[in-house]
Amino acid sequence: MKVNWIERYIQAVGEHLPSNDRQDIESELRSLLLDTLEDRTGSPGPHDDDTVLAVLQEFGSPQETADRYAPRPRYIIGPPLYESYLQITGILIIMALIGQTVAFVIQISRGDLAAMAAVGAAMGRALSTVAGIVGWTTIIFGAIQHFSRQEKPAEGDSKPWDPRELPDLHGEERIPRAESLFGIAISVAALVGANLLAFRLGIYGTAAPDPNLIFVNSEAVSRLLPWWNLIWAAGLVHETALLIKGRWNRVYRWQAIAIDVASIILLIVLFRSELIISEQFLALGGPEQAKSLADAGGIVPTALRGVFLGAMAFTLWDMFENVRSLIAMRP
C-alpha cells in the first residue's frame, strides 16, 4: 500500500500547532508542499516516494516547521495548550461558581447564616476557589507542557531528520472543539453537581431550617459516588486530551469505550434498585403527608428510572459509535 507521506508530515506538524490555527496552517502547508512537488516534477502528481521524501527532508522536521508558524519562546504553557488551558480554566471557574451560588442560595433560604455574614463568607470562598482552580490548572498544564516538549538535539551532534520515521496516520477523524468543550462541561457539571448538590436536593419548607424531605439516600449515594467520581474524572481527562490533540486515535477510542462500559455498569446498578432514593421519600403517601408530596413520592423514582434508562441508551449508542469508528480506523 502506498504511504501518504505528505499527510503523515502534515499530521506530525499539526500536533505541534496551536489548535485554533491548526486546520488553516495544515491546509496552507499541504498547498505549499503540492506546489513544490508540482514545480519539481512538472506534473500535478502522483509523485514517487523518493521525490516526496526529498521535499519533506528539505522542509525540515515537523517540529521545526511548526516552530516557524508558532515560535516557542520561554513559557510555562505554550501555544498548542494555551487555548485549552484558558477554556478549561474558564469552564471550571464558571461551574464552581455556579455550584457555590446554588449552595449559597440554599444556605440563605434555610436561614443557616445571617445574610451579611453569608455574603462575606461566600465571596471569600469564591475568591479562594478561583485562585485554587487557576493554580491547579496552571500546575497541571505546565506539567503537561514540560513533559510533552520534544527535546531538541544539541547543536553539532544533531542527526538529520528522516521523513521515513513519520508516524502512521491516525485516521483523520477530527474532533470539533465544541464537542470536546461540551464533554468537559458535562464532566465538570456532573462532578460538581453530584458532590456538592446531590445531598441537598429535597423539598424545603419556608420556615424550617432543615429540608422537609431529602430525595437521596445519603449513605447509598456516598457508597456509589467514588465510582462515579472516577468515571467523571476519567471523562474529564479524556475530553481534555481530545481538546488538546484535536483528533481521534485508537487509544482515545479505547478510552471512550472503557468509560462507556463502566458508565453502563453503574447505570444498571442504579436502575435495578431504588437504593439511592431516601426511605423517607419512598415511604411518602401516609395520611400526614400533603397530597402533592405523596404524588411526588411516586413520580420521582419513576422519573429517575426514566433518566437512568435514557442515559443507558445514550451511552450504549455512544459505545456503539466508538466501536464502529475503531473498526473503521486504519490499522
Next chain:
Amino acid sequence: MDDQTLRNMELEMRRGVLTLSVLSQLHTPQYGYSLLQRLSDQGMDIDQNTLYPLLRRLEKQGLLDSDWSVEGNRPRRYYVLNDQGCQALHTMSEVWRDTTAVMQRLLNSSDSGKDVDQ
C-alpha cells in the same frame, strides 16, 4: 571570523528586508508558491518554510488580505496588499531609500578611508 558567523550575519541582514520584499510583490494577488518564484526570479531567495509564516504574520498585522481559491482540485490561498499594507509599503520604501543612501555614504567613506590608509 569563521564562515558560520559570516553566514549568520548575511542571514540576519536578509531577514531584515524580507518583509519589504514580500510587500513589494503583493499589489496583485499571489499564492505562496507563485510569490516564492516571483521573488526568486528577481534574485531574492526565501526559504519556503519562512515565507508562509511571514505571510500569515503580515495578515494578522492587518497589512494583507487573503482568500482561498480552488484551482483544478487544489485550494490555494491568495494574499494581496490592503490599504494599510499599501501605506506600510510606501512608508517602508521611503525608509529603505533613506537607509540605502546612508549606507552608501558610509561604505563610500569607509572605502576612501581605506585608500588613504594604504
